[in-house]
Amino acid sequence: MAGDIGRGTPEQPAAVVRADAAGRPLTVPLGMAVLLLGAAVAIAVDVRGYREGAGGEPGPAAIPILVALLCAAAAIALVFQTLRSTAPPGEGAPSVFPVRVIATVATLTAAGLLLEQIGFFVTFTGLAFAGGLLAGARRWWTSLGGAVVITWVVMIFFGRLFAVPLPAGPIDVFLGG
Amino acid sequence: MEIFSSLLGGFGTLFSSPHLIAALAGAVVAGMVVGALPGLTATMAMALFLPFTFLMEPATGLAVLMGVFAGGIAGGSIPAILLNVPGTPASAATLLDGYPMTRKGRAGEALSMAMFASAVGGLVSALLMSVLAPVIARFALNFQAPEFFVLAIYGLTIIAAVAGKSLLKGYIAGLIGLVVGMVGLDPIAGQLRLTFGSQALYGGISLIPVLIGVFGITQALVMVRESSGVTERPRISGRTLVSADDLRSSSGTLVRGSLIGSGIGAIPGTGTDIGAFLSYSEARRRPKGRIPFGEGNPQGVAASESANNAVVGGSMIPTFTLGIPGEAGTAVLLGGLLIHGLMPGPDLFTGSQSSLVYTIFASFIVANVMILLLGTLAARLFVHVVRVPNQVLVPVILLFCMVGSYAINNRIADVSVTIVFGILGYVMVTHEFPVSPLVLGLILGPMAETNFRRAMTITHGDWTIFFTRPASLVFWALIVLSLVYVWRSARRRRVQKPAESEDGPQAVRPT
Numbered sequence: 001m002a003g004d005i006g007r008g009t010p011e012q013p014a015a016v017v018r019a020d021a022a023g024r025p026l027t028v029p030l031g032m033a034v035l036l037l038g039a040a041v042a043i044a045v046d047v048r049g050y051r052e053g054a055g056g057e058p059g060p061a062a063i064p065i066l067v068a069l070l071c072a073a074a075a076i077a078l079v080f081q082t083l084r085s086t087a088p089p090g091e092g093a094p095s096v097f098p099v100r101v102i103a104t105v106a107t108l109t110a111a112g113l114l115l116e117q118i119g120f121f122v123t124f125t126g127l128a129f130a131g132g133l134l135a136g137a138r139r140w141w142t143s144l145g146g147a148v149v150i151t152w153v154v155m156i157f158f159g160r161l162f163a164v165p166l167p168a169g170p171i172d173v174f175l176g177g
Numbered sequence: 178m179e180i181f182s183s184l185l186g187g188f189g190t191l192f193s194s195p196h197l198i199a200a201l202a203g204a205v206v207a208g209m210v211v212g213a214l215p216g217l218t219a220t221m222a223m224a225l226f227l228p229f230t231f232l233m234e235p236a237t238g239l240a241v242l243m244g245v246f247a248g249g250i251a252g253g254s255i256p257a258i259l260l261n262v263p264g265t266p267a268s269a270a271t272l273l274d275g276y277p278m279t280r281k282g283r284a285g286e287a288l289s290m291a292m293f294a295s296a297v298g299g300l301v302s303a304l305l306m307s308v309l310a311p312v313i314a315r316f317a318l319n320f321q322a323p324e325f326f327v328l329a330i331y332g333l334t335i336i337a338a339v340a341g342k343s344l345l346k347g348y349i350a351g352l353i354g355l356v357v358g359m360v361g362l363d364p365i366a367g368q369l370r371l372t373f374g375s376q377a378l379y380g381g382i383s384l385i386p387v388l389i390g391v392f393g394i395t396q397a398l399v400m401v402r403e404s405s406g407v408t409e410r411p412r413i414s415g416r417t418l419v420s421a422d423d424l425r426s427s428s429g430t431l432v433r434g435s436l437i438g439s440g441i442g443a444i445p446g447t448g449t450d451i452g453a454f455l456s457y458s459e460a461r462r463r464p465k466g467r468i469p470f471g472e473g474n475p476q477g478v479a480a481s482e483s484a485n486n487a488v489v490g491g492s493m494i495p496t497f498t499l500g501i502p503g504e505a506g507t508a509v510l511l512g513g514l515l516i517h518g519l520m521p522g523p524d525l526f527t528g529s530q531s532s533l534v535y536t537i538f539a540s541f542i543v544a545n546v547m548i549l550l551l552g553t554l555a556a557r558l559f560v561h562v563v564r565v566p567n568q569v570l571v572p573v574i575l576l577f578c579m580v581g582s583y584a585i586n587n588r589i590a591d592v593s594v595t596i597v598f599g600i601l602g603y604v605m606v607t608h609e610f611p612v613s614p615l616v617l618g619l620i621l622g623p624m625a626e627t628n629f630r631r632a633m634t635i636t637h638g639d640w641t642i643f644f645t646r647p648a649s650l651v652f653w654a655l656i657v658l659s660l661v662y663v664w665r666s667a668r669r670r671r672v673q674k675p676a677e678s679e680d681g682p683q684a685v686r687p688t
Contacts, residue, residue: 028604028607028608029608032349032604032608032610036349036352036353039353039356042371042373043356043359043371046370046371046373047370050368050370051366051368053366053630053633055634055637055638056633056634056636056637056638056639057365057366057630057633057634057638058629058630058633058638059366060363060365060366060368060370062630063359063625063626063629064359064370064371067352067355067356067359070352070355071352071356074345074348074349074352077345078345078346078349081343081345098402100401100402101398101401101402101603104397104398104401104575105398105600108394108575108579108596108599108600109596111579112579112589112592112593112596115579115583115589115592116589124576124579124580127572127575127576127579128572128573128575128576129572131397131401131571131572131575131576132568132569132571132572133568134401134571135400135401135566135567135568135570135571135572136566136567136568137568138568143568143572146569146572147572150572150573150576151576154576154577154580158232158580158584162229162232162584164232164583164584164587165587166580166583167589
């Protein structure tokens with residue numbers, strides 16, 4: 001994604017490489033338009049099974065249909081606005097999805113999936129450790145040490161002080177969680 | 178008279194509970210620390226603290242949110258003065274004179290002026306809020322479904338005001354909020370909508386995990402992307418207290434800034450930055466004194482900081498009395514009220530809940546006094562706070578977001594919602610889609626629909642009910658005025674744009 005911002009190739013001149021006025025790739029605005037159209041279609045499909053309104057009340061489908069129409073209109077307007085705002089050649093901005101951000105998203109997703117399986121302490125120590133490294137920590141052991149301490153403090157704080165039933169693995173029980 | 182006795186009752190509750198006072202002081206400090214960190218906003222601080230407050234008594238929890246809100250806005254002045262980087266958007270006007278004061282070796286004086294002005298602005302707005310909110314609420318008790326529907330529509334037109342550079346992108350963010358708000362059981366007929374067979378969605382998508390995602394996770398991802406901390410080493414030398422002369426010469430500015438901020442805050446869709454800049458430009462129109470504005474005039478700091486903290490109090494008036502959050506911070510506060518079972522609106526000021534409301538008001542007043550004391554005493558410590566690196570902040574933010582979203586209902590599904598909306602928020606902010614309209618759509622969409630359908634049921638489908646009641650007509654007039662203002666602003670921007678682009682390509686580059 002980073003490489004296609006307003007630079008061009010010999011086969012594809014830079015002038016026709018699509019980017020918005022700030023030099024960012026058009027993928028996200030166009031993706032947002034697709035998301036809106038998808039939402040409009042999903043609503044249109046879903047409202048078919050709704051019951052009718054009674055006594056002058058328009059029913060549960062009325063507002064969703066209106067919102068679906070607005071979504072579709074906004075999607076079309078966004079496509080037009082995005083395609084009209086092509087940046088001049090060589091005006092590329094840095095990618096909004098550098099590897100560090102993608103890795104952080106992957107770590108967050110993994111933490112969400114693993115939380116119930118391996119428990120609070122291991123999951124969130126891993127998350128905090130990875131977060132520190134991805135944010136630019138120079139020494140991995142300080143990042144790991146900090147992650148262990150802060151996760152343990154949070155575990156005791158929420159688990160003991162506020163009695164939140166955090167997902168517990170064997171290590172959590174051992175550490176007093 | 179009744180209002181003052183209720184407010185005294187609020188102070189009584191506050192001071193009879195040492196742990197409430199301690200929690201409030203901790204919240205003010207925490208808010209100031211987060212506000213002092215460049216890039217982190219008071220709204221994000223509130224979103225991070227929201228799950229904690231859920232685990233507390235309602236009075237303590239809501240007092241904590243008020244403390245974080247007020248402390249966060251005041252704390253934003255610290256990096257603005259020391260580093261020329263506004264800690265929060267609210268302090269963008271503060272750096273115009275605050276940083277020149279630092280460069281002249283007057284950082285301590287600038288900081289103490291900022292804290293004093295923040296406290297004055299907060300106190301004036303808190304008193305106005307305490308007096309006006311119950312009066313407005315009493316008037317709003319007469320409102321019924323038609324008025325609340327038109328009011329919600331007025332709230333949704335605010336999206337245009339908080340949309341930022343692109344109106345279309347603001348409306349799109351608002352539409353996403355509306356769609357998300359429709360998921361789950363519909364409010365009148367109990368019809369399941371947009372759940373697609375998933376039991377996890379039957380109860381709808383909760384507001385709090387969404388708030389934590391779009392303000393907390395999003396910010397962490399932005400920090401990972403930028404991954405650069407503050408390298409400058411600011412120092413405070415010389416006097417640490419503002420002189421009596423500067424205080425005397427700034428007294429008029431402080432009062433005007435407080436009133437401007439309170440008034441601006443009471444208008445939904447405005448915000449702390451607008452209040453601060455208006456107050457600053459008003460101060461500039463007055464006789465300048467010995468130092469010109471922009472070159473380290475303490476009055477510049479006083480104008481900006483008194484107004485931005487006054488906006489906080491002002492913005493709570495429509496939030497508490499009408500259930501209309503004017504901007505992101507009050508939307509989070511509204512979330513805090515909801516998780517404690519309090520429904521914002523005129524009913525909040527009647528019955529058993531009213532004593533809690535006055536305790537919240539009293540805690541906001543005390544929070545502002547604490548800002549003055551803590552901010553002045555701990556000014557030298559905050560120099561270290563502004564230099565905390567991202568590799569420390571990012572893990573802490575991520576951890577608190579994940580734990581917080583889980584702790585509300587002990588559901589993994591809420592953690593997933595936080596992650597999804599964090600990623601969506603990141604994609605949005607990096608492409609100039611504002612996230613505040615998403616939150617407004619999510620809060621106001623269900624309010625608009627419920628009251629629309631209730632009104633239609635009452636009148637058996639007669640639409641004229643929305644145009645025949647006096648209060649509804651006032652709100653329609655406000656809607657028309659807002660839309661005209663937005664249309665004129667957009668037109669002005671379009672006219673300015675070609676002129677700016679003639680300045681060179683950097684005019685359209687991201688900042």
